[in-house]
Structures are given as C-alpha cells and as structure tokens.
Amino acid sequence: MKRSGTASILTLGFALLALTPALGAQWHATVGAQSRDKGRQALAFLPNEIWIHAGDSISWTFNADDIHTVTFLTDGQVRPPFPVGCPGFSASGATFDGTTCVSTPPTVTGGTFSVLFPTPGNYKLVCLVHEDMTGTIHVLDSSMALPHGQSFYDREAAEQARDLLAAANHDGQDTEETHDTAFGHHHDSSANAVAVGIGKVVANAGGHQTVSIMRFVEPELVIHAGGAVEWTNHDPITPHTITFGTEPANPIPPSGNVTVDADGALHATITSTSDSAHSGFIISAPQERIGLPQAPLGPTRFRITFTAPGVYPYICALHDNLGMKGRIVVLP
Ligand SMILES: [Cu+2]
Missing domain, CATH: 2.60.40.420 (Cupredoxins -  blue copper proteins)
Known part of the structure; x- marks a missing residue:
C-alpha cells in the first residue's frame, strides 16, 4: 500500500511539476563561519533546524576556509570517512527523500549546494568532517503551515554564528589573538x-x-x-x-x-x-554511544x-x- 501510494504521489508530483515548474520554494542557509584571522571556526550549520514544504529546495552557501560537507545519510547507514562520501558525491540540485545518500565533497568558502526535498519527513543533516556538526530538516506536507520564514532563518544564522565565535573569545571582542583562558578554563x-x-x-x-x-x-x-x-x-x-x-x-x-x-x-x-x-x-x-563498541x-x-x-x-x-x-x- 505504501509503495503504490508513493508511486501515485510521485506520478502526481511529476504531473504538477510539468504544469508548474517553479512550484517549490527556495530556502537559503549557510555552512560554517570564521573570525577574520580564520583562527576561530564555527563548525556548524547556520541555522541547523529548518522547516520547509515537500517540493521545496534548500541552498547552502559555504562560508569558511575549514572544509565541511553537506551530507544526508540514510537511516542506519554506517558513517563513511569524508574523502569517501556516500560513497561518491552529488552535484548541486540533488534530490533527497531519505532513501539514497546525498553529499557534497569537502567544500570551502564560495561553494554552494542545493537539495530538493520531495517527500515529507524529518531528515538529519551532517558534516562528514566534523561529528558534532549536525542539523535537522523538517519537510512538511504542503497543506501544513510553516513556523518561520526566510528572514527568521537569516537572523538565527547570524545569531548562532556570532554566539559560537564569541564563545571562542572570553571577552567577546574581535581581537586577532587567542588566549588559553578562552571558555574560562585555565590550562596547566x-x-x-x-x-x-x-x-x-x-x-x-x-x-x-x-x-x-x-x-x-x-x-x-x-x-x-x-x-x-x-x-x-x-x-x-x-x-x-x-x-x-x-x-x-x-x-x-x-x-x-x-x-x-x-x-x-x-x-x-x-x-x-x-x-x-x-x-x-x-x-x-x-x-561513547549506545550500541557502538x-x-x-x-x-x-x-x-x-x-x-x-x-x-x-x-x-x-x-x-x-x-x-x-x-x-x-x-x-x-
Ligand atoms: Cu589543527
């Protein structure tokens, strides 16, 4: 039942797509942020939680000189090393519906990557280079209301980047040096x-x-x-x-x-x-993670x-x- 349902939705989707090619909205987000001297790096999707409609796309712009990937693994997929990718890498304009891995290669400032989400679901976004750099994309049926617009995400991205980079500098000032008292702990x-x-x-x-x-x-x-x-x-x-x-x-x-x-x-x-x-x-x-050695x-x-x-x-x-x-x- 699920399969035939998916098939008919797909058929309907293609029919609608043929009639109105610009149906889905285009959302924007950024990947990474850095201080002017590049010494402080926010290893983060900015923002890292976005709600969109099925059929919408998100375009990520890379904003740091430390390498990152935009990667959607499938549920249960063993995490591959970043040089390996899915294995392999996807071209911008890829489609992710939870069944096939999508990933950029390691990318730096200036790179962009767009993904189309045709199917409702909640999808985990990861960077294959940095384990603690994750996000969530909520893809809702087009009949449901979205909680936020693009300007909210732009503001949130800027605030998260600012907070992260400030956290790396105890007094929050944009000095071009680092101190061993950053984060308030002193080292031996x-x-x-x-x-x-x-x-x-x-x-x-x-x-x-x-x-x-x-x-x-x-x-x-x-x-x-x-x-x-x-x-x-x-x-x-x-x-x-x-x-x-x-x-x-x-x-x-x-x-x-x-x-x-x-x-x-x-x-x-x-x-x-x-x-x-x-x-x-x-x-x-x-x-340590439950279920892993x-x-x-x-x-x-x-x-x-x-x-x-x-x-x-x-x-x-x-x-x-x-x-x-x-x-x-x-x-x-
Ligand atoms: Cu290093």
Missing part, C-alpha cells in the same frame, strides 16, 4: 607545554554545533637544548597534528621516528633543524626532545591553511 602551565586548539560543543533541538580555535595557544616557546616540549589537544572533537619538516602524504599515523611513552603520550627526538617529526592525529577519544583512547599528547640549538618551525598539517603554525626556539 608547566613550563614547556603547548595547548593545541581549544573547542566547545553546544547543542540545540536541531543538533550539535562546535566552535574550535585552530591555533597553537602558545605559538612560540623558548627552551634549552636537551629539553622536551609537550603538546596537548584541548578540543573535544577536532584532531590536530604537530608537524616538523616534511609533511607526510597521509596525516593520520605518526612518522616512523615516533615512540609511545609509558603514559600513552607519543614521543620523538629531533637532533637537527633538518629533521622531520609528525605526531599523526592528536585527538580526544570519541564520545567502546572507542579506544586517542593519543592526546605529543612530546619532542630537542638535542641541538636552533629555530624549529612547525605546523598543524590539517589547519596550516587557517594559520595554525608555531615554532620552538632551542637555546644552547
């Missing part, structure tokens, strides 16, 4: 420590939004030869790397000269300014012992395009 300030990013996840009825500071909080550190520096990731979701010298093609695993200390921290030794060392992904353990601890600390004086620049291989760089000055 033992001498040779670098906080790698800071983040915060917020929830609303539509889903999750995240703000991340894509910076080494202490971008320059001065130590003496023979000393070690420790990097720790303070972001609940975003991975970072600490990369000296040559950037590896695959940023996920550590370089071959990295060992594991007894407390689980990764450790490398650098003996000259021409050495390379790469931490691999430094990331907090994923959240317990996730193992992630490596959240990376240490390097420097044996020779010199200046050692390094980057986060994932976010150097956003300005995530630092250097260690090693004195004799």
Whole structure:
C-alpha cells in the first residue's frame, strides 16, 4: 500500500511539476563561519533546524576556509570517512527523500549546494568532517503551515554564528589573538607545554554545533637544548597534528621516528633543524554511544626532545591553511 501510494504521489508530483515548474520554494542557509584571522571556526550549520514544504529546495552557501560537507545519510547507514562520501558525491540540485545518500565533497568558502526535498519527513543533516556538526530538516506536507520564514532563518544564522565565535573569545571582542583562558578554563602551565586548539560543543533541538580555535595557544616557546616540549589537544572533537619538516602524504599515523611513552603520550627526538617529526592525529577519544563498541583512547599528547640549538618551525598539517603554525626556539 505504501509503495503504490508513493508511486501515485510521485506520478502526481511529476504531473504538477510539468504544469508548474517553479512550484517549490527556495530556502537559503549557510555552512560554517570564521573570525577574520580564520583562527576561530564555527563548525556548524547556520541555522541547523529548518522547516520547509515537500517540493521545496534548500541552498547552502559555504562560508569558511575549514572544509565541511553537506551530507544526508540514510537511516542506519554506517558513517563513511569524508574523502569517501556516500560513497561518491552529488552535484548541486540533488534530490533527497531519505532513501539514497546525498553529499557534497569537502567544500570551502564560495561553494554552494542545493537539495530538493520531495517527500515529507524529518531528515538529519551532517558534516562528514566534523561529528558534532549536525542539523535537522523538517519537510512538511504542503497543506501544513510553516513556523518561520526566510528572514527568521537569516537572523538565527547570524545569531548562532556570532554566539559560537564569541564563545571562542572570553571577552567577546574581535581581537586577532587567542588566549588559553578562552571558555574560562585555565590550562596547566608547566613550563614547556603547548595547548593545541581549544573547542566547545553546544547543542540545540536541531543538533550539535562546535566552535574550535585552530591555533597553537602558545605559538612560540623558548627552551634549552636537551629539553622536551609537550603538546596537548584541548578540543573535544577536532584532531590536530604537530608537524616538523616534511609533511607526510597521509596525516593520520605518526612518522616512523615516533615512540609511545609509558603514559600513552607519543614521543620523538629531533637532533637537527633538518629533521622531520609528525605526531599523526592528536585527538580526544570519541564520545561513547549506545550500541557502538567502546572507542579506544586517542593519543592526546605529543612530546619532542630537542638535542641541538636552533629555530624549529612547525605546523598543524590539517589547519596550516587557517594559520595554525608555531615554532620552538632551542637555546644552547
Ligand atoms: Cu589543527
């Protein structure tokens, strides 16, 4: 019964479409927001909850230099890695009715993606790059009233972006620097420590939004030869790397000269300014979810012992395009 019903609705839909091609409304939303220096990134659909009519389309405009996807998985689909997509990627103008996955490739500022929703239902919107970046699209039958118009969503998008980016900056001012007191918590300030990013996840009825500071909080550190520096990731979701010298093609695993200390921290030794060392992904353990196997601890600390004086620049291989760089000055 359901199938024949769907078929007749589809037939009717096509007939109506042929008669009045511009039937569905076109809605607009944005993906991501960032500070002027790109260091603060709102990993969020803005807004992340929208009510539309069946037959309407939503066009998303990407607004950040950190990569995101607009992805609708099917219920029960195992979440694929972002380079894989659905698998594969959809062209703008795609249709989503809950039965076939739709996804953009990783996209940055200037990209747009439009999706048509022909069938009533409540659909989850995700970014394949950022787990805590989700939204909900409510597709109502055209006989039902919609709670909001486009101007409401424009206002909400602006407010959510402002709140997220302000949350990354304790006093809310648009300074071009970051502080380890962002979000009000102080980090252990033992001498040779670098906080790698800071983040915060917020929830609303539509889903999750995240703000991340894509910076080494202490971008320059001065130590003496023979000393070690420790990097720790303070972001609940975003991975970072600490990369000296040559950037590896695959940023996920550590370089071959990295060992594991007894407390689980990764450790490398650098003996000259021409050495390379790469931490691999430094990331907090994923959240636990009912029905999924317990996730193992992630490596959240990376240490390097420097044996020779010199200046050692390094980057986060994932976010150097956003300005995530630092250097260690090693004195004799
Ligand atoms: Cu990073």
